[in-house]
Structures are given as C-alpha cells and as structure tokens.
Amino acid sequence: MFADAIALRTHLVTTLSSHLGEWEDGTARIHIVPPTPKLTGKLKATTTNGSELECTIYRLPEGEVTPSSGGQSYADQSFKVELVNFSDDTNLINAMTAVLRDADLVLERQHVYLPAAEQTYEQATFFVYAPKMINRVEVS
Amino acid sequence: MSLKWTPPRLPTKKIAVHENTDPYAAAVHEGARLKIGGTIQARPWMMSAYQGPYGGYDAIGQFMSAYRQSSSISKAFRSTASRANNIMRQLIKFNGWPYNATTKRKNGQIVGPPTRNIFDKGGLARAQQPVRYE
Numbered sequence: 001m002f003a004d005a006i007a008l009r010t011h012l013v014t015t016l017s018s019h020l021g022e023w024e025d026g027t028a029r030i031h032i033v034p035p036t037p038k039l040t041g042k043l044k045a046t047t048t049n050g051s052e053l054e055c056t057i058y059r060l061p062e063g064e065v066t067p068s069s070g071g072q073s074y075a076d077q078s079f080k081v082e083l084v085n086f087s088d089d090t091n092l093i094n095a096m097t098a099v100l101r102d103a104d105l106v107l108e109r110q111h112v113y114l115p116a117a118e119q120t121y122e123q124a125t126f127f128v129y130a131p132k133m134i135n136r137v138e139v140s
Numbered sequence: 141m142s143l144k145w146t147p148p149r150l151p152t153k154k155i156a157v158h159e160n161t162d163p164y165a166a167a168v169h170e171g172a173r174l175k176i177g178g179t180i181q182a183r184p185w186m187m188s189a190y191q192g193p194y195g196g197y198d199a200i201g202q203f204m205s206a207y208r209q210s211s212s213i214s215k216a217f218r219s220t221a222s223r224a225n226n227i228m229r230q231l232i233k234f235n236g237w238p239y240n241a242t243t244k245r246k247n248g249q250i251v252g253p254p255t256r257n258i259f260d261k262g263g264l265a266r267a268q269q270p271v272r273y274e
Contacts, residue, residue: 082171084173086173112170114166114170117163119174119175119176120172120173120175120180121172121173121175123170123172125171
C-alpha cells in the first residue's frame with residue numbers, strides 16, 4: 001500500500017516507464033497535482049519511445065476517515081490517477097494493461113476509459129486503493 | 141430442544157446498474173483534457189450519490205429502514221438503489237459542484253466559478269436511466 005502520492009508516483013514511474021512521454025528536461029511525464037507543473041511535454045519526434053502519454057496523480061486521496069480504537073483513525077482512501085494520451089497511438093492501451101497487470105496496484109473500483117473524441121483526448125482514470133491508519137496527534 | 145430458523149431469501153439479481161447514456165457523461169463524471177487546452181473538471185454525480193461528498197445519502201440507513209419495513213432483502217436492495225438513482229438526478233441540478241472557470245453554456249447562460257450545476261439543457265438529466273438489475 002502507498003502512504004502518500006509520492007510513494008505511488010515512485011511505483012508508477014517503474015510500472016509505466018516504457019509507456020510514458022517525457023518532459024522537456026528528459027524526465028518521465030508523470031506528476032502530482034496540485035501544483036500543476038510548468039514544464040511542457042517534449043515533442044513526440046524527439047522522445048526515445050515516441051510517446052505523448054502523461055500521468056497525473058491527485059495529491060489528495062478520496063475517501064472517508066472514520067474513528068477507530070486507541071485514538072486512531074482509519075482512512076479508507078484511494079488515489080485518483082489519470083492517464084492522458086495526447087497522441088493517436090497505442091501507448092495508453094499498453095499503459096492500461098501494465099497497470100491492470102501490476103499486482104501491487106489494488107484498484108478500488110473499475111477504471112474508466114474515455115476514447116478520444118472531437119473535443120477531448122483519450123484518457124483512462126484509475127482509483128488506486130491505499131487505506132491507512134492515522135495515529136492521533138497529541139496536542140499539549 | 142430444537143431451534144428453527146428460516147433465513148431471509150436472497151435476491152436472484154444482485155447487481156444494481158446505474159447508467160447515463162449521454163455522450164458526455166464520462167467526461168463530466170471523470171473529467172477530461174480538452175484539445176483546445178484546459179480541463180473539464182470531474183463532477184462525479186453518480187459515485188457521489190453513494191460515497192459523497194455531495195447528496196447526503198445514507199445508503200446503509202436506507203437499506204436497514206426498508207428491510208425493517210418489508211422483511212425482504214430484495215425489496216430493501218431495490219429501494220436503496222432506486223433512492224440512489226433519485227439522488228443522482230437531484231445531483232445533476234445541484235448548484236454546488238466546484239468548477240474554477242467561466243463557461244458559456246449551450247442554453248446561453250454564463251456560469252462562473254466557484255460552483256455550478258451540471259444541468260445546462262438537461263441532456264445529462266434525460267440520459268440518466270432507471271436502475272437496471274442483473
């Protein structure tokens with residue numbers, strides 16, 4: 001399980017490395033929002049795998065936090081992860097397969113696939129289950 | 141001594157399917173990236189009916205109350221799903237969906253931040269299907 005969005009990003013970089021596009025500085029096109037990065041995607045022709053796939057992880061997990069025993073709270077939460085393909089190719093489909101095959105990623109509910117349309121890019125949204133216990137913070 | 145217990149009957153159809161057939165339903169529900177730049181922010185009115193944060197529906201409470209009244213798991217299940225579908229319809233007209241941009245709608249209305257409904261010309265509302273049981 002992933003303690004925070006940073007841990008999930010680290011894992012996804014490995015899972016999706018061969019499918020993701022790149023930023024102008026050559027790093028994988030995956031980021032946590034907010035804040036939205038100022039970098040722009042590298043043009044397809046200059047990347048090694050020709051991909052324009054971008055991965056966005058939402059920093060704030062969705063879900064409910066309920067009180068538990070011993071002053072702890074149980075956070076039944078999921079991280080929303082979006083894959084957007086800015087190009088008309090198979091990179092998103094391949095990346096989706098990689099996510100679905102990854103045993104470390106437990107999906108809270110069925111993913112949503114949005115094919116490219118007249119106004120919108122091809123996109124897939126995953127909800128990665130990451131529940132955790134939160135310890136009480138003593139305030140003196 | 142003997143103990144006789146008749147367990148409640150389970151419904152034959154155990155899945156309630158909520159469906160919206162509008163072509164833009166997925167883009168509004170999950171959000172999308174626009175080709176002209178910018179983003180459609182997610183306003184998950186269907187998921188929110190069950191899981192919140194909007195709608196204020198207590199699905200477990202509804203199920204318990206319906207089961208107490210009918211003593212039928214099947215009726216309680218259908219009552220819970222049917223009520224959720226009504227909440228979904230209400231959430232389409234709900235004015236509190238956060239959105240951080242100004243939009244000129246097809247109905248001519250100009251809606252701006254911070255919140256709005258997702259009704260516009262009523263396409264989503266009309267495309268919200270009755271619950272289907274499988």
